[in-house]
Amino acid sequence: MGLLDCVKGISSMPYNNLTVIMGKPGSGKTTLAGTYPKPMLYVSIDSDGGGVVLKGYSDDDVKVLTIKPDKTGTIYSKTMMLLKELDANPNHGYKSIVIDAYSSIEESMVAMIAASKPTGALNFDDRSRIGDSMRAMRDAIVKLSEKGDVEYVLICHVKTDEADDALSGEKTPYIIPKMTKNNGKVLLERASNVAYCARKTVKNAGETPRVEFVTYLGGHPNIDTKLRTFGKKMDVGLYIVDCTYDKIEAVKSGKPVDKATVVETAIADDEDNN
Numbered sequence: 507m508g509l510l511d512c513v514k515g516i517s518s519m520p521y522n523n524l525t526v527i528m529g530k531p532g533s534g535k536t537t538l539a540g541t542y543p544k545p546m547l548y549v550s551i552d553s554d555g556g557g558v559v560l561k562g563y564s565d566d567d568v569k570v571l572t573i574k575p576d577k578t579g580t581i582y583s584k585t586m587m588l589l590k591e592l593d594a595n596p597n598h599g600y601k602s603i604v605i606d607a608y609s610s611i612e613e614s615m616v617a618m619i620a621a622s623k624p625t626g627a628l629n630f631d632d633r634s635r636i637g638d639s640m641r642a643m644r645d646a647i648v649k650l651s652e653k654g655d656v657e658y659v660l661i662c663h664v665k666t667d668e669a670d671d672a673l674s675g676e677k678t679p680y681i682i683p684k685m686t687k688n689n690g691k692v693l694l695e696r697a698s699n700v701a702y703c704a705r706k707t708v709k710n711a712g713e714t715p716r717v718e719f720v721t722y723l724g725g726h727p728n729i730d731t732k733l734r735t736f737g738k739k740m741d742v743g744l745y746i747v748d749c750t751y752d753k754i755e756a757v758k759s760g761k762p763v764d765k766a767t768v769v770e771t772a773i774a775d776d777e778d779n780n
Contacts, residue, residue: 521734522651522698526608528662528683528729529703534719534749536560536606538703539659540568541750543601549573549588551610552581569600581614582639589646601656608660609684612640633686640689648696657751660693664702681729691730698734699754702726708747708766720766721749723757733758 529535536556540546544567550557552574560568573584585605592598605611615636620626628636651658662683669680681702683690694700702722709715722731723744735758745766746753756763 520652522648522658522696523656524648524651524658524660524697525699525701526660526662526683526694526697527701527703528664528681530664532556533703533705534721535661535703537719538701538721538749538751539604539606539661541752542604542657542659543751545569545600546602546604547571547598547600549585549603549605551585551605551607552614557606575614575618580618581611582643585611586643586646589643589650593646593650596654602659603650603656604659604661606661607663609662609690611643612636612685612689615639637686637689640685641692644689644693644696660697662690662693679728694730694732699758700729700731700733701749701754702729702731703749706745706766706768708745708768710764710766718747718766719749720745720747720768723749723754735760 527535527538537559540548540560540563544563546563546568548557548560548568548570550570550572553572557570560570571588573581573588575581575584578584579587592603616628619628619632619636647658647660650656662685664681665684667680667682667687668677683693685693704720704722705717706720707715708718708720722729723733723746724731733754744757745768746757746763747766753763
């Protein structure tokens with residue numbers, strides 16, 4: 507059998523149901539994740555996430571698993587155990603799996619190793635080991651998200667880095683997950699959808715400017731936001747107020763959605779809400 511005998515239709519290509527939701531604390535990340543299909547398994551990493559905002563849902567809609575380090579394992583090892591259980595039990599019944607905050611898993615590994623060092627400083631081998639571990643977890647999640655119709659949502663805190671502007675070559679600020687640069691970059695590359703949540707001052711036609719929770723979708727010069735729309739045209743610079751899963755699906759299918767114009771004012775830019 508030759509390679510040409512292995513040719514298949516384009517519909518056979520794997521597609522993952524993996525979404526990354528990024529943003530600062532209090533920007534609406536968990537609120538958006540909570541609108542994903544139910545029943546939902548909400549995985550709280552060391553109680554780091556904002557899961558309290560999901561208390562309005564019923565126990566039948568949202569189940570909670572809190573992962574903390576103890577004598578039975580680390581946050582990383584327990585999360586990997588969960589992923590293996592989900593893989594072994596495809597009929598688990600959940601329509602969405604939310605991990606909040608995924609970026610905190612790497613932070614917990616860094617803190618654990620640093621605590622074991624006299625100086626608290628990690629060396630090259632330490633960072634390589636963390637990188638290998640997070641790659642293994644990311645690959646496991648991507649593999650799971652390619653099976654069936656379960657939505658996988660990874661919530662990430664963010665940090666500001668620098669990138670070279672493609673035209674000028676000058677350094678420009680760039681928002682990435684609060685992880686090592688390469689791990690965060692590849693995570694966004696592998697995900698089908700990346701959304702950025704923020705609090706911005708917005709103004710719609712005929713309205714007074716006001717601060718709203720908005721979610722940015724589509725291409726952005728300083729954030730790797732994106733949606734897989736399968737050929738459907740999507741507005742560049744699309745801010746959606748009070749974004750939901752249904753609104754994202756509408757955008758992906760080419761349906762019109764209300765969008766907001768972000769107004770640059772003294773209170774406009776990503777107000778922290780710690």
